[in-house]
Amino acid sequence: MKKALIYCRTTSLENRDSIESQLKLTRLAISNSKDYELAENGTYTDIGQSGMSMERAALSELMLRIISDDEIKAVYVYNSERISRSVYCLEKFTTFLKKFSILLFQVQVIGIEETHVEAYARCITERLQRPECIELQKSIRNKARNKVT
Numbered sequence: 001m002k003k004a005l006i007y008c009r010t011t012s013l014e015n016r017d018s019i020e021s022q023l024k025l026t027r028l029a030i031s032n033s034k035d036y037e038l039a040e041n042g043t044y045t046d047i048g049q050s051g052m053s054m055e056r057a058a059l060s061e062l063m064l065r066i067i068s069d070d071e072i073k074a075v076y077v078y079n080s081e082r083i084s085r086s087v088y089c090l091e092k093f094t095t096f097l098k099k100f101s102i103l104l105f106q107v108q109v110i111g112i113e114e115t116h117v118e119a120y121a122r123c124i125t126e127r128l129q130r131p132e133c134i135e136l137q138k139s140i141r142n143k144a145r146n147k148v149t
Contacts, residue, residue: 002073003039004030004105007062009082013048022078029076029107036074051085054093059083066100073101079108 008022023043030038044058044065066072075097077083083104084090097104 001037002035003042003069003071004033004036004074004076005039005042005044005062005065005072006030006076007044007059007082008078009046009049009051009056009059011048011050015047019045019047022082025078025107026076029105036076039069039072042072051081051083052089053086054084054089063096066097066102074103074105076105076107079106080104 006023006026008019008026010018023045027038030036042065044062046056046058049056062075066075080090083093094104
């Protein structure tokens with residue numbers, strides 16, 4: 001089986017219950033997976049750390065582990081905000097993962113098997129293809145053309 005890591009984070013020191021919930025759900029997702037198992041010493045937690053910066057001890061350790069351990073093939077998180085609340089930082093992290101061919105799984109909704117960026121892009125694409133969105137796009141284009149003329 002392929003090896004996976006878990007990353008959990010809370011902003012508040014008082015929110016230790018949240019870490020336990022995140023760990024429980026990510027472990028459950030890995031145990032239900034047909035392809036992955038938790039790597040030895042594969043749990044990384046940052047407690048009382050902001051999601052706006054990537055400068056966190058456990059996150060740095062996780063990234064070093066990915067660099068040094070070829071067996072790691074996935075990272076499980078409760079949701080992408082546990083990595084970062086900044087879209088820029090999240091994009092940097094997902095780019096880092098792609099460089100090492102690592103998948104990012106979010107388990108807030110059990111069964112999601114795509115990265116946050118891929119899911120976001122898919123959702124936007126699907127929404128834009130709905131008939132009401134296509135009509136809205138046409139309306140916006142027509143208004144823009146009318147303003148130009």
